[in-house]
Amino acid sequence: MSQVVEKPSARPVTPLGILAKQLETILQTLNQQTSDELLANLNQAWLLAAGLDPYLEECTTRESPALAALAQKTAHEGWSQRFHEGATVRELEQEMLSGHVEGQTLKMFIHMTKARKVLEVGMFTGYSALAMAEALPPDGELVACEVDPYTAEFAQAAFRESPHGAKIRVEVGAALETLEKLSTVGESFDFVFIDADKREYVKYFQTLLDKDLLIPGGFLCVDNTLLQGQVYLSTENRTPNGEAIAQFNRVVATDARVEQVLLPLRDGLTIIRRLP
Numbered sequence: 001m002s003q004v005v006e007k008p009s010a011r012p013v014t015p016l017g018i019l020a021k022q023l024e025t026i027l028q029t030l031n032q033q034t035s036d037e038l039l040a041n042l043n044q045a046w047l048l049a050a051g052l053d054p055y056l057e058e059c060t061t062r063e064s065p066a067l068a069a070l071a072q073k074t075a076h077e078g079w080s081q082r083f084h085e086g087a088t089v090r091e092l093e094q095e096m097l098s099g100h101v102e103g104q105t106l107k108m109f110i111h112m113t114k115a116r117k118v119l120e121v122g123m124f125t126g127y128s129a130l131a132m133a134e135a136l137p138p139d140g141e142l143v144a145c146e147v148d149p150y151t152a153e154f155a156q157a158a159f160r161e162s163p164h165g166a167k168i169r170v171e172v173g174a175a176l177e178t179l180e181k182l183s184t185v186g187e188s189f190d191f192v193f194i195d196a197d198k199r200e201y202v203k204y205f206q207t208l209l210d211k212d213l214l215i216p217g218g219f220l221c222v223d224n225t226l227l228q229g230q231v232y233l234s235t236e237n238r239t240p241n242g243e244a245i246a247q248f249n250r251v252v253a254t255d256a257r258v259e260q261v262l263l264p265l266r267d268g269l270t271i272i273r274r275l276p
């Protein structure tokens with residue numbers, strides 16, 4: 001059932017992935033004096049954590065050949081080298097790609113909401129954009145914002161290989177400037193996916209609502225809202241991104257214009273509905 005995609009091993013970047021890695025490390029370092037029962041319990045805890053993501057993959061509809069090829073190409077790109085050569089304007093990494101289960105989730109949301117006009121803030125190599133475009137009707141449109149020109153071209157090359165790529169319009173530039181531009185020409189969207197600079201999440205959210213870029217009754221999905229667990233762990237070890245997401249989650253929770261739910265999918269996915 002599951003599709004085996006060979007790719008260089010990625011470091012864990014979700015609360016569950018980090019937990020599984022920590023349990024694995026603890027198991028490996030435990031010495032002989034440890035009681036068998038403790039070792040068995042720890043092993044069971046590790047299996048529970050480590051087995052969930054692969055099982056979700058296995059039970060989720062296979063990604064299209066175009067998406068599988070894009071994930072593989074992204075995993076094999078030398079992102080660090082590209083940055084040091086000056087090809088990319090910032091250091092990017094394969095772990096940024098949302099992937100099979102989240103892509104299929106977004107695709108389902110597009111089907112469920114019957115969205116026709118979608119906005120993505122933070123495209124990277126285009127995996128989530130293409131997944132959502134696959135669910136759009138033939139006359140649907142997805143506008144994807146990406147600040148890095150190299151990555152934007154990488155994505156567009158993949159879009160040209162897919163029958164759904166023509167539904168995607170790429171806007172290269174800083175997302176807040178693009179949002180301003182889209183608002184000036186009177187564009188609006190019935191579904192938005194935010195996945196760009198965590199420290200700008202509050203501004204994306206407020207701009208989308210204040211400038212009516214998200215229609216009343218429209219949906220907004222926001223990625224990484226658990227930020228590796230930092231939002232609910234001690235504030236001592238919070239990174240600037242962790243602090244930004246914690247603040248974003250507070251802002252959303254107190255905004256009377258929306259209702260929302262935070263799902264523990266991968267690194268956290270918040271679904272927000274703009275009240276009509």
Ligand SMILES: C[S@@+](CC[C@H](N)C(=O)[O-])C[C@H]1O[C@@H](n2cnc3c(N)ncnc32)[C@H](O)[C@@H]1O
Nearest residue numbers: 096097098122123124127128147174175196197
């Ligand atoms: C986590 S990745 C997006 C992953 C993508 N949605 C996917 O699922 O494959 C974040 C992307 O946002 C871009 N980005 C960061 N800050 C941005 C900004 N201010 N404006 C536009 N894009 C930005 C980065 O260059 C990066 O490609």
